[in-house]
Structures are given as structure tokens and as C-alpha cells.
Amino acid sequence: MKREVQPGAPYPLGATWDGHGVNFALFSAHAERVELCLFDDSGRRELERIPLPEQTHQVWHAYLPDVGPGTLYGYRVYGPYDPERGHRFNHHKLLLDPYAR
Numbered sequence: 001m002k003r004e005v006q007p008g009a010p011y012p013l014g015a016t017w018d019g020h021g022v023n024f025a026l027f028s029a030h031a032e033r034v035e036l037c038l039f040d041d042s043g044r045r046e047l048e049r050i051p052l053p054e055q056t057h058q059v060w061h062a063y064l065p066d067v068g069p070g071t072l073y074g075y076r077v078y079g080p081y082d083p084e085r086g087h088r089f090n091h092h093k094l095l096l097d098p099y100a101r
Helices: none
Strands: 014-017 022-027 033-039 046-051 054-056 059-064 072-078
Touching: 022 072
Parallel strands: none
Antiparallel strands: 014 022, 022 059, 033 046, 033 072, 054 059
């Protein structure tokens, strides 16, 4: 069964539960692609990798109606690798949400 992914909203940043699902929003001025990675309860096994389909004003976002609070997740961000310009994108590295609370 394919998971439903809706466009969501660019704000607030981070993962925001509204009682029915979670809106995910991540700012990146130079990302070319962002994937949301969902994990099992142990955090050791990646269950799903979901491309964030929307970008608004450099914020990548999606809404997942069947995800709840406490879901373990991270991001894989694709973009340029150019250390001299401060860009060190590496989609092989799982990134924590800088807006997580």
C-alpha cells in the first residue's frame, strides 16, 4: 500500500502534529532534493524514504496524514558538494531535524 503524501505547508518549520497527521518542513537554500526517512520504533531500521514533493521559499515540505507524534525520522538532503563555498551535501548521511522539539 502506497502512503498518502500531501503538499503540506512550509511553516512552521520542523514536524508539527495537528491531531490527524504530521506536517514536515525543512529549510535549505541550496538543496536540490530532500527525502524524509521514517524509522521503526528502535530507530535502527529505515521503513520508508519519502521524497518531499513541495518547495516554497526554500522550505521543503509535505504532510503525512497517517503519521503520529513520536515517529522517528530524519532527512537525506541532496545538493552540491563544494566545501570552499560552504556546501557539504551528502545524501548518504542521515540528518536530524534542526527544528525538532
